[in-house]
Amino acid sequence: MRRTTLRTLAALTACATAALFVTACTGQSSSGGDDGSAAGKDVTITFWHGWSQEHEVRAINDNIAAFEKLHPNIRVKSVGNIADDKVEQALRVGGRDAPDVISSFTTDQVGKFCSAKVWTDLAPFLQKDGIDPAKTFPATMLEYSRFQGNQCALPLLGDAYGLYYNKTAFAAAGITSPPKTFSEFEDAAAKLTIAEGDSYKQLGFMPNFHGYETSATHYLGQYGATYFDANGKSNIATDPKVAAMFTWQKNLIDKLGGFDKLERYRTTFGDEFSAKNPFHTGQVAMSYDGEWRTASLAENPVDFDWATAPFPVPDDQAHTYGRGYQTGTIIGIANTSQKQSAAWELVKYLAINTDAVVSFANAIHNVPSTNEALNSPELTADPNFRTFIDIAKNPHSSTTPSSINGGAYQLSLRNFGYQYEAGKVDLQAGLAATAREIDEAIEQAK
Known part of the structure; x- marks a missing residue:
């Protein structure tokens, strides 16, 4: 599937x-x-x-x-x-x-x-x-x-979603094990990135929200965000985990070359569900993906060693390592x-x-x-x-909650993410406006 x-x-x-x-x-x-x-x-x-x-x-x-x-x-x-x-x-x-x-x-x-x-x-x-x-x-x-x-x-x-990593590229960069925290992940992504002119010979990781599977909701799965408070109101503007995720993602973008440069590189990627996937081709050394990618890599073997691991977690939640979005x-x-x-x-x-x-x-x-x-x-x-399998068993793993109007709140959050990563909106003001949009849509649906 x-x-x-x-x-x-x-x-x-x-x-x-x-x-x-x-x-x-x-x-x-x-x-x-x-x-x-x-x-x-x-x-x-x-x-x-x-x-x-x-x-x-x-x-x-x-x-x-x-x-x-x-x-x-x-x-x-x-x-x-x-x-x-x-x-x-x-x-x-x-x-x-x-x-x-x-x-x-x-x-x-x-x-x-x-x-x-x-x-x-x-x-x-x-x-x-x-x-x-x-x-x-x-x-x-x-x-x-x-x-x-x-x-x-x-x-x-x-x-279940986790980390795919190029073991051959890890060895060349002197990295001996997959990162467990976001600070370790940022360091690994930087070490694995090899510039080539105004582009990349190899990118450590594609953090942009238009990247394959790198959505706000998937990242928030590593934080344990709840999206709504006890009264059913959107809490994305008041939950510090949400602001922390967007800040982390934007900092990683800047660390790897900036939004515009990453977006240009992203346009060179092949189809996600094919042998032209950027992890398959070696264009990225680490990828966020689901369990089905193991079958795809078996069907379309690559010319490097690879492995999987849970996706890293925030440094202040290191004890939750092993969790994942489901x-x-x-x-x-x-x-x-x-x-x-x-x-x-x-x-x-x-x-x-x-x-x-x-x-x-x-x-x-x-x-x-x-x-x-x-x-x-x-x-x-x-x-x-x-x-x-272990991610599915992990008690810290999470999902996006159900809503009366389906995934509308996720669309609102996604659209905010596109604006924020491109530097077009203030973080707190944008989150507050998005929370109001979510609440209004739910009230209308009721």
Whole structure:
């Protein structure tokens, strides 16, 4: 699974109004009732998901086949490559052609799905089957699958972010181990940077927010920022961690040559999800990326030694080293489904059955999303992939919280970051204005 969360934020936010309209159409309590599947009645359910690559589709279909073998009276009609906007439209309209089970790559949607009640609260199903979600799922993954007490989704594999580093370049620069704190990281990035005219022969790290995966929210994952206070108001202007992150990022930009010079160099990078990725080509010696990059590097071998490690943390939070930003896929049941008993059996199997979770994680090189699967001896995890397993287990790891209007607050923060790193806005004044923008948008969404 390849994460493109930031690139789809704008599109998702544009769908927010449409999603909120769903409340008026389907904001009732669960309508599924007893579909007879528990008593052996033949039932066909429809499952919509976003996987489209051949090996991904094959993996999900293998799990569905295993499920149908265990539940011979439940047939699953699987439909792949479905985007969130199509899901929202189908759930708004309802009817025979609407899906029963849905998965989404976008955890930013959870607040909308839960608050609009287009996805069913799964708490009664979990309770009925004696499943304790807090014991079943890692805390961070559980956090991004619920909103204000509504467990309308469950995690279905996850992504963890960490540091990729060029061991050959490290050795040439006299660096013996990956940096653990931001001060160590800054020193390493500077040592690894080799100028060439008004550009670079090699850049230690690309810190700019337009860089691949180097977003404000990903960086803030290393600080443990909360984004909102106890009253649901944006705290980005009052949380010192937020200002500290932006100050650190801007200082690193200046240390490595300045915003304009870095931006010119960034335009020479190839596609993120290809062998032309700047880490693959040696254009950058350190990269911030997800666990899927290990599979890409195996598929497209490079001519240098490389390794992974957790991304560094602020010096005053050195004890949290090992943490990382997390996100993932979610799965839930359509509130309009008339076959929710059968739908729950599929959700439970795909999201909780250890064999199913591990086999799927192994097949598509994602992080397992249950505690048992993370510790399974059947999990394929070489040392470089193990880094991301450990990040998923780390109690300090974090995610971005759900919001009623999806990822709109992240868009606001992203846009501020673009302005700040380019020197176009004052830090505190800009953060205060962005916080007001976030609060106003949430109030409007309510």
